[in-house]
Amino acid sequence: MQQVSSSNKKTYIAAIVVLLLISLGCYVYLTLTKLAYLQNGTVLVLPVNLTSDKIEPQWNRYAAMDMLIHQLNLGVNYPLLQTEDIINIISLISRKHSDKAADIQQIMAISGAVLVIESSIKGTNNQYQLAFTLHKQHSSESDVVNVASIEQALLTAAELINQQVHPQHSKITEQFDSRFSPPQLIHAIALMQGGDSVAAEEQLSALIDTAPDNLVALRLLAMIQLQRHQYQRLNSTLTAAIIEASRQKDERELARFRLLLAQSYTETNKIEHALSVLSIAKTNAAKVQDWLTLGYISQLAGVINQRIGRNADAREQFKKAIEYHKMMGYPVGQTQALNDLAELEMVEHNYPQAYRYINRSYELVAHRRLDDLETSTLKIMSKIENKMQHR
Incomplete structure (x- = not known):
């Protein structure tokens, strides 16, 4: 009986060791896959395209972009370009290619960004859908959120992006009022451009x-x-x-x-x-x-x-x-x-x-x-x- 018990014990220990090795291998594989999935570097958030039958006065494409940037917490390996820097980069590209919209590869080349976040919000009857795409150098991933307000759409999208890029992030819930909300400011930026x-x-x-x-x-x-x-x-x-x-x-x-x-x-x-x-x-x-x-x-x-x-x-x-x-x-x-x-x-x-x-x-x-x-x-x-x- 002791021999059988000893044999079972050895088999049990061997099984645990195998499981631990498999788990460790999976962890290393996933870690390496994530690193290959997105290299360290700058993140650029594009202005948010807004199409709705009723948009509150504080929202415009720059204010929405500004809030999305503020709610992202991607860690030290993925520094975020700020709203005004992005506006300047887009203006630079527009001067070069005034006859057509800049494509993602042009934006990446001139900004140096490793990740470009493109998004749009559509809304009817107090229901809003935010669709976003994470553009990397050779691939992209998209997702959609459906909520009851533009603010909630941006908060939800930011949390999803945080989870994908920086799973260990701490959630941001503080109140944020964008300085890009006033229509006069948006008009002034257009005049400057x-x-x-x-x-x-x-x-x-x-x-x-x-x-x-x-x-x-x-x-x-x-x-x-x-x-x-x-x-x-x-x-x-x-x-x-x-x-x-x-x-x-x-x-x-x-x-x-x-x-x-x-x-x-x-x-x-x-x-x-x-x-x-x-x-x-x-x-x-x-x-x-x-x-x-x-x-x-x-x-x-x-x-x-x-x-x-x-x-x-x-x-x-x-x-x-x-x-x-x-x-x-x-x-x-x-x-x-x-x-x-x-x-x-x-x-x-x-x-x-x-x-x-x-x-x-x-x-x-x-x-x-x-x-x-x-x-x-x-x-x-x-x-x-x-x-x-x-x-």
Whole structure:
């Protein structure tokens, strides 16, 4: 009897070991499959297409996109582009291909995103259907939710996406009111995209009179004033904006307002003021891991340092800019910083190094189809080649 019992015990233990090995194998397989399923990188949410017989005033394609972004919690491996960054990228693509809508592959190439989320909401009789598609490089997955409100549709879709991309996420349920809700703001953005900055400034000023706490409106107004060299107005706008952003404890907006202020100081030759403001802006951006803004802060710091002859500091800042933009996979920022580095090395007569940088830059331009940067990149490359031939 003891022999039979011992034999059964061994069989039982062997079965448990086999089951454990199978379970471990399944876990490893699923983990590897998930990693292959979606590589680490930036996520871009497209504006939400809204078609309904009755849409509440606070909803538009940008406000819905903004809320969806806010409700996504995809983990550190999948940083999200912010609403205004996405609008800028779409505008860049639209200028290149004004005769047709940009396709997903173009958006991925120029933004550097590994995942693009496309969605639409249809509604009738207080019933809403949100259909969304997760576009990856070589595949896509779709799903649909049916609920009683636009807000609930966005919340439900966000939770489904969170579960697919980042199953260990913590659920977000906080109240969120998008700064992109006012119709005047949407009209102003359309005017800016159409090149009518005067009318856009009027729309934004009118909106700020009634909603002085709308930080997006304040920043867009500041951008127009900087573009039009209205430095006194710009200073007043940014002073009010920084006070309001501080009150709201919005580190991301504080970083971007201070970047604009540093740009204005640079253009008016207040160099030391510009560097001081950039240092504070860098702290603001780092607190919220705003890698794109950190990239542009470092790039401007490099330009300023080169202007005042601190070439070693400039080189360090340009390299930091490249690294920050790499963290978002953003090829436009990488190309701009590589071009700056190449020109700096050319000034210091380091022509082989300059050529290596400009060659890396052109590879990005060609591979990502960055047509807006092709002419300037080739011009720098030609200058370097001429210098190398006449050494």
